[in-house]
Amino acid sequence: MSDFRQYEEAIAMYHSNLTIKTVPVYSWDFHSDFLSAIKNFFADLSKLNAIAVQNKWAQNNWDLKKSLKEEVIVVTDVKLQIVFASHNMMTMNGYSAAEVLGKSPKMFQGEATNQITSNEIRKAILHQQPFEKTVMNYKKNGEVYVCLIKGFPVFNSKGELRHYIAFEKAA
Template identity: 30%
Template sequence: MKNNLSNMMALDIYLSSLSKEDFETVSSKIDYDSSKRLPLMSWDIYSDSLMLKRKKAQREHDILKVRSLAKKLNWQNDINAIFNEQQFEAILITDIDQKIIWVNQGFTAMTGYSKVDALNKTPHFLQGPETSNDSKERIRAKLNAITPFTEVIINYRKDKTPYKCEVKIFPIGNDEATHFIALERQVS
């Protein structure tokens, strides 16, 4: 036990001496046995690893829910292609009239609004005084053109604080668009 503790302390000292890039590379390769006691820095690496696994699982769960909706609503789009290599925190699905029919938990985490708060509203309810009219016009034009696009817009959380939001919108449906998927994330 004493030797094991010395090894873990040496690991902590080694890890604390690394640059951020080297630390991320090395820490991702450390295999953790959660039944063993770990020093503080080792615990930080373990918890970071666990958080990344949770985020990945949540992402997979969200995509699975969207696939389920796609099947139910007979969408012909390649859902995997929509999500492929996309970064997002929130997912909103609206009908063709832009009424929200589904949001993921990431939407609540990012905006403070629950699913109940958002359902049957348009994403316009997230806008406020600093939201650019030019951004709103570009979004409206691209939605009317039924074309995929990316836009950055100032939105507002439930507590009224503004944030910059990157929105990637994809029209979905069968022979013609019946819904939109919006993948959103906060940007600086």
């Protein structure tokens, strides 16, 4: 099976480097969707790796490849402004990555969001500690959804706080 995965990854890399993005006329929609998902996966992984290298993130034990397949990844700067959001955010809450860049994760909160939980998250962030919380967030269309968030401070090789990273999924 790993041979197929390597083949799929090679095809995705090939298609992402093409200047003309076309699909054969007789292709099935699911094939196009599949290729788009693979392309988005590699684009997200590349962006995350670039942020990590540029900011000299200290070693961590996150499996970003697995997380990108199963969860939404959001990275904020130290001022809590979103600098990265994975493409699969659209599936979870209807927002595209481009719509949330530069904004605060508070944009997903509303009346149903428990303030006690929000304060616990805020306290963990202030103390630069990891946290795992379940919160009530809002989709772009206004629907409420339950979101499990695992958040971590990210330090550079000198021990300086550089970012926060959150692994999220609808619970």
